[in-house]
Amino acid sequence: MSQTRRPMIAGNWKMNGLKADGTALASDLAKLLNGETDPVFEMVVCPPFTLIAGIAEAITGSAIGLGAQDCHAADKGAHTGDISAPMLADLGCKYVLAGHSERRTNHGESDADVKAKAEAILASDLSAIICIGETEAERDGGKTMDVVKTQLSGSLPKSATAANSVIAYEPVWAIGTGRTPSDDEVQEVHALIRAELAKALGEDEAAGVRLLYGGSMNPGNASNLLALADVDGGLIGGASLKSEDFWAIAQSCDT
Numbered sequence: 001m002s003q004t005r006r007p008m009i010a011g012n013w014k015m016n017g018l019k020a021d022g023t024a025l026a027s028d029l030a031k032l033l034n035g036e037t038d039p040v041f042e043m044v045v046c047p048p049f050t051l052i053a054g055i056a057e058a059i060t061g062s063a064i065g066l067g068a069q070d071c072h073a074a075d076k077g078a079h080t081g082d083i084s085a086p087m088l089a090d091l092g093c094k095y096v097l098a099g100h101s102e103r104r105t106n107h108g109e110s111d112a113d114v115k116a117k118a119e120a121i122l123a124s125d126l127s128a129i130i131c132i133g134e135t136e137a138e139r140d141g142g143k144t145m146d147v148v149k150t151q152l153s154g155s156l157p158k159s160a161t162a163a164n165s166v167i168a169y170e171p172v173w174a175i176g177t178g179r180t181p182s183d184d185e186v187q188e189v190h191a192l193i194r195a196e197l198a199k200a201l202g203e204d205e206a207a208g209v210r211l212l213y214g215g216s217m218n219p220g221n222a223s224n225l226l227a228l229a230d231v232d233g234g235l236i237g238g239a240s241l242k243s244e245d246f247w248a249i250a251q252s253c254d255t
């Protein structure tokens with residue numbers, strides 16, 4: 001973690017929660033923030049689409065930011081079942097995830113698809129959290145660095161800046177498994193991402209981009225992961241569904 005980049009603790013709720021659960025979770029987090037308007041960390045929750053409007057209400061007046069988990073690359077049109085970035089902006093979202101590995105795997109999203117979505121997100125004055133990460137076979141085959149580089153360059157929109165884009169490194173094999181890379185391995189990939197960003201955006205801009213680690217982050221491992229030089233927060237799945245765990249992770253930013 002650096003002194004200059006404000007850490008982000010983002011919760012990816014995935015396909016979890018009915019109205020009452022989501023509202024209770026968001027309200028609990030707002031209570032834990034206890035009226036603090038400018039905590040050291042930026043807290044973001046990304047509920048399923050169905051809960052966004054209700055959560056927007058539950059977190060009104062708190063420092064919690066609202067995000068969505070995906071969007072279509074087009075603004076509107078004949079895309080049955082899809083949701084556009086302007087629709088998410090209309091609900092009060094500030095962030096949208098693009099290219100989560102579950103989207104890449106379950107919906108066949110390519111780097112080009114992810115880039116188009118990220119462009120749509122930025123065009124709606126929202127910020128993109130662009131997700132990249134290698135599979136277990138790629139890690140075992142020594143391809144992690146190549147995969148991460150290719151995904152980053154293929155998914156990053158031209159208009160990306162430190163202010164409108166966040167990169168989440170999520171090794172696919174670490175998501176929901178309780179396994180994580182070693183701290184050194186995480187730092188090595190994050191340093192590579194920042195070096196690649198410097199090539200694409202320039203040194204100064206790259207120095208301001210927040211890089212999140214995601215994949216089995218929990219209250220037990222968060223302090224070590226968040227202390228790494230190029231880790232500027234976390235994208236948290238399972239542990240974001242329990243307010244006390246998510247809060248404990250956010251508190252690790254203070255140490």
Ligand code: PGA
Nearest residue numbers: 175176215216236237238
């Ligand atoms: P996890 O998920 O924290 O449950 O591993 C992270 C993610 O998929 O964003």
